[in-house]
Amino acid sequence: MIDHTGINVRDFAQSQRFYTAVLAPLGYALRLQVGGTAAGFGENPLRPGDDPGGAFWISEGEPSTPRIHIAFRATSEAQVDAFYEAALSAGARDNGAPGFRHHYHQNYYAAFIYDPDGYNIEAVFHGVEAPQA
Template sequence: MLDHIGIDVSDIDRSRRFYAAALAPLGYIMTKDFGQAAGFGVPDGEKKSSDPGGEFWVAKGDPHPPLVHVAFSAASRAAVDAFHVAALAAGGRDNGAPGLRERYHPDYYAAFILDPDGYNIEAVCHAPETG
């Protein structure tokens, strides 16, 4: 349904580095960089968006973190765990360690990070645990 989403950030260089590191375990790469804006998406062969620059954009501006929550799809629970580690190492703040959130559904496995501007960023896997 969605083609892309964008958020304003206070420091484009810091956010570019943060999202490049945090989203790498989920298979996202920086697909476009226009200096004051950067797009992130999956490699062309896996693209789900018609936007040639990516599904997720950050742009220099005035952030409004309380209004925004972005959840990225993860292929596995291990990818959720790796997102959390990478995002913390890149300067994010923990907002919910990896784990089940059964109030949503029995297999909802997610981790939450506050990005450098305070946006609530989530990685979620809906698949059951594999043995």
């Protein structure tokens, strides 16, 4: 449904390092950098029809108020776990350890962290394993 979205970050270099580390376990990578003030992250490898510049963008600027929530799709519980560990190792603050959130739906498995600017970032797996490539 959504082709791409983005957030403003105070320290672009710090956030680029952070998101590079945190999104890697989910199969996302830095796709495009525009100068030293914007970067796009997307599927790695690209799938047919994907924007080669990425679907999630960070840009240097004043973070939005209130901070928004962004959930990234995972293809397994293990990916959610790896996202959470990578995020904490990269300096994120915990906002909900990996586990089931049955109040959303029966198979909702997610982890939540706060990024360096206080955005609520989530990795979620909906309980259906993706086909192996």
